[in-house]
Amino acid sequence: MKLSATVAIAAAGTLAAAQGHHHAHHHAHKRDTVATSTVDEVVTVYQLDGTPVPYADVCQGIKNGDYKWAEGAAPSGACATTTSTSISVKAAEFIQTTVSISSSTSSTVITTSAVPTTSTTSTTPTTSSTSTTPTTSSTPAATTTASSSSSGTTGVDAAxxxxxxxxxxxxxDYGAVALDYHNIGGWSGIQYPTYNSLETLVETIVTAVTGESCTEGAFCSYQCPEGYLKSQWPSTQGATGQSVGGIKCSGGKLVRTNTDYETxxxxxxxxLSVKNTLSETVCICRTDYPGTESETLPSCVNPGQTIALANPDGDTYYQWEGKSTSAQYYINPPGYLEAAACTWGSSDKPxxxxxxxxLGLGYKGGLTYASIFPNTPTTDAVLGFNVRYDGASSECAWDANAKAYTGGGNGCTVSIAKGSSATLVLY
Structure with a gap:
């Protein structure tokens, strides 16, 4: 299988890399723009089909003949002892690019109609050191609990x-986890697309706001249990890279949009799991992709708790225009529950x-790649606790006291072999 690689630097629309700000997918409708009047930093990152790859793995792969440089020769300063133009066609092609990033000017966020406007009633952090399972104070829209199917089987593995x-x-009853704090009937996002004349591409997307519900023609997205991913998205996707996800309301009934999966x-x-050794709950929020592409999917880990993070298989999960995708997570400060942490926010709070x-996470070709990196240029907020990977291929950590990463200056990436496991420790 021939793979490709791109570098994601300070731009939405590419998959998680150790440096720069970007979403955990290839086609975001939300863009961060940064003025570059003063060049402060040049950042280079390697990604394999959108999934971050440690520099050492890139160079070793080149040396072993597993990969080749897309332009036929190593970029300046990269794996300086290796050049290759005759590696087999099944090898991966790595493309190296750089971009100038200015930290002397502020960034702005430009959004389209596909970005939801979400309001919640819970914005004050909790202070208790004995947090229990996260709850929210939002009043949900009225919903009805699903009844059993005609087969009588229910649960996450039920058709x-x-x-x-x-x-x-x-x-x-079929594995979906209601997120009542969004106040849209338990759904993580609701989208109403319009199509081109041939109905082969989505041209625009209107996203439901607080108080609305899943109604005729809508694609309604949802959360799954820890370690699981939603299986439903339509084959017709955005003309300019916008994504649509979820099941559809058609004829007043809910129907699947991806018949490859019955569940x-x-x-x-x-x-990868997350272990919280802190005294307060920490919410790690995943981007709903394909879907609204907002960080509305909570993975909140209580003190002393360990939970699995959902890790998409880039070889089989959602692809668009031949590009695979992985997951992007946002690591929030402690003490904030999902109603505050896993919604579309504003710059007045981190x-x-x-x-x-x-945190970027994805599997490709036998390896899981996981990264941590600052959420720049969107914010200059600094995480106030320590983070490290245990059981991974190399050292990768964030030291809150030193305000520095181990394993990379502006973030770091590790790999996890198939069948192995690693833990992200919060301490």
Whole structure:
């Protein structure tokens, strides 16, 4: 299989890399723009089909003949002892690019109609050191609990009964986890696309706001249990890279949009867990992709708790224009529950899309790649606790006291072999 690689630097629309700010997917509708009147830093990152790859792995792969440089020769200063133009065609092609980033000017966020406007009633952090399972104070829209399918089987592994549940019924009996704090009927996002004349591409997307519900023609996205990913998205996607995800309300009933899967949730590749040794809950929020592409999917880990993070298989999960995708997470400060942390935020608080740190996670070709890096240029907020990977291929950590990364100056990336596991420790 021939793979490709790109470098993601300070731009939305590419997959998690150790440096720069970007979403955990290839085609974001939200862009961060940075003025470059003063060049302060030049950042280079390697990614394999959008998944970050440690520099040492790149060079070793070149040396072993597993990879080749896309232009036929190593870029200046990269793996200086290796040049190769005759490696087999199944080898991966690595492309190296750089971009100038200015830290002397502020960034702005430009959004389209596909970015949801979400309001919650819980914005004050908790202070208790004995947090229990996260709860929220938002008042949800009225929902109906899903009834059993005609087969009588329910649960995360149960086949979803196409056309049986009304659109005002949240399908919790089939693995979907209601996120009532969004106040859109338990869904993580609701999208109304419009199409081109041939209905082969989505041209625009209107996203539901607080108080709305899954109604006729809508694509309704949802959270899955820890370690699981949603399986539903339509084949017709955005003309300019916008994504659509979820099941559809059609004829007043909920129907699947991806018939490759009978279930609403599928297990991710088991590779990475998060362990919280702090005294307060920490919410790590995942981008809903394909879907609204906002960080609305919570993975909140309580003190002393360990949970699995959902890790998409880049070889089989959602692809668009031949590019695979992986997951992007936002690591929030402690003490904030999902109603505050896992919603579209603003720059006055280091939460949500303004959280201090990003985590990229994805599996490709036998390896899981995981990275941590600052959420720049969106915010200059600094994470106030320590983070490290245990059990991974190399050392990678964030020291809050030193305000520095081990394993990379502006972030770091590790790999985890198939069948192995690693832990992200919060301490």
């Amino acid at each position: 979803f009964p196409d056309g049986e549940l009304s659109c005002d019924t949240f399908p919790s 609403l949730c599928i297990p991710g590749v088991q590779a 939460l949500g899309n303004f959280a201090p740190m990003n």
